[in-house]
Amino acid sequence: MGIEIITVEAAGGRWTAWRDASIRAALKEAARSFRLTIAAELGASATNGLFRAGTPVTIRSNADLLVTGYVDQKQPRFAKGESSDASIVISGRSKAADIIDSSAIHPTGEIENKTLLDIARELDKAGVGFSTDQQLPVIPRFRLTPGESVFSALERVARDQGLALMGEPDGSVRITKAATQRHAGGLFEGRNIKAGEADHNWSNRHSEYRVKGQRPFGSGADALEIEAIARDAGVNRYRPIIIVQDQDTDADRAKARAQNRRDRAAGNSLRCSITTQGFRDDVGTIWTPNRLVWVESDFLDVRQDMLIEGVTFSMSSQGSEAKLDLVDPRAYGGKKGKGNKSGGEWDIGNSPAEVPAQNGGP
Template sequence: MLNVIGLSVAGRPLAFDSCELTASAEEAVRSGSFDVVWVDDGLPCGEDDECLVTIDGAPWLTGYVRDINWSADPDSRIVTVSVVSRTVDATEGAIDHPTGSIEDCDLRDIAASFDTGGVGVDVEIDTEKKPLHQIVPGETLFATLEREARAAGALIHDTPQGRLKIVAGPEGRHAGILAEGVNITRASGTLSGQFNYSEVKVRGQSSFGTNGAALRPEAQAKGTAQRKRTLIIYHEGELTSARAKKRAQWEAKRAAGRAKAASITVPGLSDAAGTLWTPNWLVPVDVPRGALRQDMVIAQVSFAQQGDGSGTEATLTLKDPRALGGENPRGDSAKGWEAPGEDDPSFRED
């Protein structure tokens, strides 16, 4: 299936010679870069103009023009336009709240109260209520949400409509399989022990109470290293037993996934059923020469296309699903691809 990418700025379509698009399950802002065809004097658009990127007519990025780079000589002119999701304001603009704090709140309450820029936040997880949430002066919406998301073992990424989305674990499954010798153009991988830890400990404090659980709480989760290598993290904000254990397990998984990823390039932009490759979706992978045979989760997707639709390809960055909060893929991959499973983290109060 031939997928066609389109770009419109301020409601006007712009032709382009080539483009690159990138979205990640681990980042809050998707982006794109277009080599625009422009023969008139002046520039095709202005920075901060509203824009829309579509694939086969459906929204893929809703946002703004970020940069306009141009160069010219007597024989040619090049105009490159980069675009970003609306969620860029949640990562760069400060929260403008009258008090900077709210009481008796969960993650949905925090998102609703501190989204003062009107970006929009879809919270698809339930979290326990906390007595108080206080922002840091000058803090962005993403920063204050990300602290809570880490404690809940959740990801924050953007949507095609330019909203933030908070989820725990993979959100879908692609049709078909990525198989060496069948539909993979290029494949590579990295397995590093840099972020392997034997255990991850989370420490912090609570503002309420004077016992050990309030003053010296510590949760511990098992990692992937066989030798003694401990990662100690100090948790920002209130630390309860449930939050400490969830954070410890999440950090153990994330650490294991930081330096273990496969990169696979395939022709076209969609799977066997015509669904666009999507971050935080699962896909079966069979690459014997990389010792990789299991379900993987798409951590990042990059699309590239010429303006006439030729030369279209997708590059997928893949990780063990557990590295993004998913389940054990139970495949036949080499042990180095593993992330920690769902063990029962311990909690110490003294």
Template structure:
């Protein structure tokens, strides 16, 4: 196992620490981290909004800012807790100040680049449908103006180590090796719930132009996995077309079912068998007979932790790949890990 060195640099200077916890998610636009700083100088070690980077044994993990500084002490000792936030935080917290607030004939990537007025940066890894007009509502953040269309088109918004927004519609890579009970799994748990599974997902929407049934009473339906009748009806976000309604129905069916099927696995170290740092939205094979799972899973989120008592560990939260836009894992898991959602949807005018 690689001896990992986590370096937290603020304004170009390294701050020594006694513990570190790095959090990353494929379903969150902003990665964060928490450090207990070993500071012996006068005053505080840093201030909120200082520029900061995090590297793990030389590999860039995060680019952003100091978020919170919490000093404290008793009669004999002192503590300094410092948190980090990705530079993508400006895309989720700051309003868009754009001359017109208008973009025509644009897909999601075009819209993101047009309204990235703060220069956060955007990486587009998803193919999305163009819309005739996109208007920014007063006060909207970049994330807010993208999120509605992203949800409608099955696109995830997360961030990169450079602090840019990433638009993705499927897992972005595969980790080497596998997570196997008795080999490299230190601890594991799972959650199998029927609360978010439905028998069918119907998406209904309207077009802003026309009075025909296709404009006013359009519907797409995807099959879910519930074993009894549990329908879900979702109003479509934005301008409805048959292609958009079907894509939204399939995505919602997968997402709803996938939310109820997950596992959490703790492993030693920060890397897979090939030496790659664990990454959110990457696939990995999981084989744990005590949990009844043997299939590919996608890392939805993870925490890399290092301290004097627990050592160096990674806690991975995993879901069925289709919950994040991936393909059928086709494994040998227990039937309770049933595949989420449909791969097709029916369109009709009601």
């Protein structure tokens, strides 16, 4: 693997000498994060001044942009004596931290007939920036809860639509689902996996997912008794769950919510974390959240495409490595891979959600 050099641009200068460094990016995290330790000389107040809390920073690994954001916290520390030592730890997040920490401000608290992207841009007073790679439905009526953050407001809608709010290297946020892009090569036990652990967990899977809701106007079953059911063919026990839709809905949106909940539960039941040497795949592309990678480990009992949910890049005196948090792609609206060899217990069937007969279904 090639040598990785982490460069931080701040206060008009560039720095590359770090005792250790950690940068994290994840599909379900709107803000990327970082933590860096500087080996400092005792009394070097100039170094302290360069990384004041609130300082804008840009972080790269070689030529690849990783984080654009701000220092949240600075922690200088020293010890005198035989083991005298001085260091400064700086940590922070990408620009999207401002929409996570701050309350949403809107003149009426209500937005009508807009997509999630439109709503995000209307609430983005901090100028973080939003984009999407999806076709988004129009939301008839969106209401803010007083005091909630911009992220919280957007995330509850995204969750209903099976979407994620992912932090980008430039500090903006992308509204997305599981991607179809993949990394070259793969992760193989005995070849390039340094360490790994898996979690095969069925506790949150159900035989059927019933979504119930109402419209804020109208009368009759179409407005007051909306219900949709999605069934998981892989669960052969009676394990139903009811999800109450707390926003305006109709039969189509209820069916989409039921399918999203079923697919996410099935996807989240298969997870693993794998540590590999270096920051890049077989052709030098830096490991990226929301990309697929083939994983093959007999000990972990995983042999299929997995989605990179998060990646933590670490550098120390021991070298550089990446820890990949991986999940079945269906957790984010993706599809089961054609070459899946992890076993039939991960099948959910292909049946779409349906409306019960008493609610106008077949």
